[in-house]
Amino acid sequence: MGRRAGALTGPGAMRSPGAVAILALLLAAAVPAAMLVGPYPLTLAQVLAAVAARLSGSATIGDSVDTVVFAIRLPRVAAALLVGGALAAAGTCYQTLFRNPLVSPDILGVSAGAGLGAVLGIFLSLPVAAIQGMAFAGGLACVALVAAVAAAVRGRDPILVLVLAGVVVGALAGAATSLLKVLADPYDQLPAITFWLLGSLASIRAGDLVPALPAVAVGLVPLVLLRWRINVLALGDDEARALGVEVRRLRAGVILCATLVTASVVAIAGVVGWVGLVIPHVARMLVGPGFGRLLPVAALLGALYMLVVDTLARSIGTAEVPLGILTAAIGAPFFLWLLARGRRSWS
Amino acid sequence: MVQRVLLILAVLLAALPAAARTVTDSAGRTVEVPDSVGRVFAAGPPASVLVYVLKPEALLGWPRALRAEERPYVAEPYRDLPETGRLTGRGGDANLELVLALKPDVIVDFGSVRDTYVSLADRVQAQTGIPYLLFDGRFESTAASLRAAGAALGVADRGEALARDVEASFAGLDAALAEIPEAQRPRVYLARGPDGLETGLKGSINTEIIERAGGRNVADPGDGRRGLVQASLEQVIVADPDTIVTWDRNFYRAVRTDPLWAGIAAVKRGRVYLSPTAPFGWIDRPPSLNRLMGLKWLAGLFYPERFPSDLRTQVRTFYSTYYHVNLDGPAIDRLIEWADGRAP
Numbered sequence: 001m002g003r004r005a006g007a008l009t010g011p012g013a014m015r016s017p018g019a020v021a022i023l024a025l026l027l028a029a030a031v032p033a034a035m036l037v038g039p040y041p042l043t044l045a046q047v048l049a050a051v052a053a054r055l056s057g058s059a060t061i062g063d064s065v066d067t068v069v070f071a072i073r074l075p076r077v078a079a080a081l082l083v084g085g086a087l088a089a090a091g092t093c094y095q096t097l098f099r100n101p102l103v104s105p106d107i108l109g110v111s112a113g114a115g116l117g118a119v120l121g122i123f124l125s126l127p128v129a130a131i132q133g134m135a136f137a138g139g140l141a142c143v144a145l146v147a148a149v150a151a152a153v154r155g156r157d158p159i160l161v162l163v164l165a166g167v168v169v170g171a172l173a174g175a176a177t178s179l180l181k182v183l184a185d186p187y188d189q190l191p192a193i194t195f196w197l198l199g200s201l202a203s204i205r206a207g208d209l210v211p212a213l214p215a216v217a218v219g220l221v222p223l224v225l226l227r228w229r230i231n232v233l234a235l236g237d238d239e240a241r242a243l244g245v246e247v248r249r250l251r252a253g254v255i256l257c258a259t260l261v262t263a264s265v266v267a268i269a270g271v272v273g274w275v276g277l278v279i280p281h282v283a284r285m286l287v288g289p290g291f292g293r294l295l296p297v298a299a300l301l302g303a304l305y306m307l308v309v310d311t312l313a314r315s316i317g318t319a320e321v322p323l324g325i326l327t328a329a330i331g332a333p334f335f336l337w338l339l340a341r342g343r344r345s346w347s
Numbered sequence: 348m349v350q351r352v353l354l355i356l357a358v359l360l361a362a363l364p365a366a367a368r369t370v371t372d373s374a375g376r377t378v379e380v381p382d383s384v385g386r387v388f389a390a391g392p393p394a395s396v397l398v399y400v401l402k403p404e405a406l407l408g409w410p411r412a413l414r415a416e417e418r419p420y421v422a423e424p425y426r427d428l429p430e431t432g433r434l435t436g437r438g439g440d441a442n443l444e445l446v447l448a449l450k451p452d453v454i455v456d457f458g459s460v461r462d463t464y465v466s467l468a469d470r471v472q473a474q475t476g477i478p479y480l481l482f483d484g485r486f487e488s489t490a491a492s493l494r495a496a497g498a499a500l501g502v503a504d505r506g507e508a509l510a511r512d513v514e515a516s517f518a519g520l521d522a523a524l525a526e527i528p529e530a531q532r533p534r535v536y537l538a539r540g541p542d543g544l545e546t547g548l549k550g551s552i553n554t555e556i557i558e559r560a561g562g563r564n565v566a567d568p569g570d571g572r573r574g575l576v577q578a579s580l581e582q583v584i585v586a587d588p589d590t591i592v593t594w595d596r597n598f599y600r601a602v603r604t605d606p607l608w609a610g611i612a613a614v615k616r617g618r619v620y621l622s623p624t625a626p627f628g629w630i631d632r633p634p635s636l637n638r639l640m641g642l643k644w645l646a647g648l649f650y651p652e653r654f655p656s657d658l659r660t661q662v663r664t665f666y667s668t669y670y671h672v673n674l675d676g677p678a679i680d681r682l683i684e685w686a687d688g689r690a691p
Binding site for chain 1 (some may be wrong): 351392411433483539540541542544546553566568569570575576577578579580581584585594595596597603606607609611628631632633634
């Protein structure tokens with residue numbers, strides 16, 4: 001805690017509109033490329049033909065190419081963009097809010113709670129949609145509990161109390177998850193639980209995005225609108241108060257929004273770590289710590305990163321590689337490199 | 348004086364354990380086992396099926412209590428055996444003190460004989476002083492394990508009879524399958540998990556029943572890797588299995604009306620099958636002797652003209668031979684309906 005975001009522009013930082021434009025261009029190139037990669041061999045011509053058939057209304061239902069393009073890869077690419085962007089945005093919010101670069105969206109227990117909800121759903125042999133609903137509810141419930149604890153404990157550093165409550169509630173949810181794993185049927189439910197906890201977009205479908213997309217939007221829009229005030233929050237509570245910001249309410253609002261965003265995507269993708277931790281760092285290296293420009297850059301970068309990782313996940317092996325494994329394998333060494341580089345990208 | 352020496356000898360003899368003999372298990376471990384084995388602790392679900400099939404009266408408990416829908420398919424006296432947890436497999440939760448309190452004559456484990464399980468067996472045996480027997484649970488070793496376990500538990504005749512039954516059914520399968528070239532065998536996907544996108548690679552203990560019944564597992568990485576993996580729908584579409592087998596009712600309900608699965612050959616041809624799981628799964632869950640029932644069922648599904656025997660008769664015979672229950676009409680009906688996709 002406590003390291004302050006002094007300068008609002010980092011040394012040698014790129015100008016934010018430039019970074020946004022470049023990232024948007026990269027994304028525009030990456031999306032069609034990702035559509036062509038996967039176990040089902042598809043050529044550009046086939047994809048274009050499928051798109052043309054859809055547009056002209058002559059597509060045949062049940063045709064394999066049409067199914068792969070529109071029902072499998074398109075939702076999957078969209079989900080990767082959504083999940084990566086949402087996690088990176090939430091991570092940026094939490095890091096700014098807690099004035100700490102080591103914070104990830106899981107800090108208040110949203111992943112642990114979502115994990116518990118999903119594992120309970122699998123344990124009760126519920127259908128997939130219900131498992132996702134339980135994950136969403138679990139993530140929100142866990143953070144609500146943390147917030148309630150923090151609200152009840154007064155007179156201490158509110159951020160410290162929040163973080164500690166997050167650690168405790170997260171550990172409790174983790175223990176409950178482990179208990180369910182022990183009780184679960186080892187031949188039936190346990191593998192499903194393990195795969196869920198590692199995160200994957202392998203089974204994503206268009207229908208999953210229908211509830212997730214608006215929920216992420218509802219969370220993101222206030223964050224974008226409040227970006228200047230959140231920026232002030234990074235200066236410290238007293239300074240922010242001196243500048244006329246209602247710290248408590250703003251903080252509660254940011255937590256609510258960032259949690260909503262995280263829980264929505266964790267519910268459909270499972271627990272995908274490292275994105276919300278590492279991507280904000282990279283974004284900060286590009287455009288400096290000012291929250292207003294950081295948020296869009298981090299979101300775009302996260303979307304791009306997750307798109308690349310998910311494309312790897314479905315193409316490097318004969319089986320799907322869980323996302324959590326890939327993001328950790330890429331994110332952890334990168335994070336160490338950042339540390340070793342020693343540049344104080346935070347301030 | 349002589350009397351006193353005799354008395355001491357008698358006391359010493361009484362203190363010795365019951366006369367012991369030496370048994371060699373599938374891992375090649377030689378273990379001292381009491382002459383009469385009356386109390387057996389099953390180390391995991393596969394072992395509980397093995398012990399229940401061979402010598403139910405010796406079984407001390409189930410690793411997990413039976414569910415309501417499973418109870419009618421287990422013989423009356425054994426439905427209410429206590430839950431004992433498992434010593435092996437993923438996450439052992441049986442307490443060694445609880446194991447000791449049950450005073451088993453032996454602990455039996457059935458499944459993988461890889462080094463981890465061998466060393467676990469040695470450790471538990473050294474710690475508790477209870478003989479720990481490990482039998483190989485793979486299909487190809489079923490007959491040998493039945494004989495060895497039967498002999499170890501003092502029911503050599505039953506072990507021998509069942510081993511012969513297994514050999515006969517394997518031989519029958521092999522004879523019929525010998526005439527069917529690899530290319531004509533059904534291409535099978537075993538769907539696990541609520542979304543059906545979990546499967547076992549070819550050669551896994553979870554899916555070896557596919558090859559044994561004369562199918563080809565479409566989840567074949569070709570490099571000898573085994574185990575459970577997550578698949579994507581795209582991979583299933585590429586593999587395009589003509590037969591899908593599952594025991595997950597949620598998945599089974601969803602798959603036949605799901606537009607994403609609609610293009611897959613198995614769904615188009617209506618060849619998606621739901622395995623009953625009472626009292627144990629027919630194709631897996633746990634991977635134990637219960638799969639012998641699934642073997643008959645799958646062979647009939649894959650090659651109806653070569654294995655035309657009536658499923659009802661097979662169920663009645665199998666359940667009475669292996670599970671000690673004489674099922675009445677309605678109980679058999681429920682299983683047949685289940686295998687037909689109408690789970691209770």
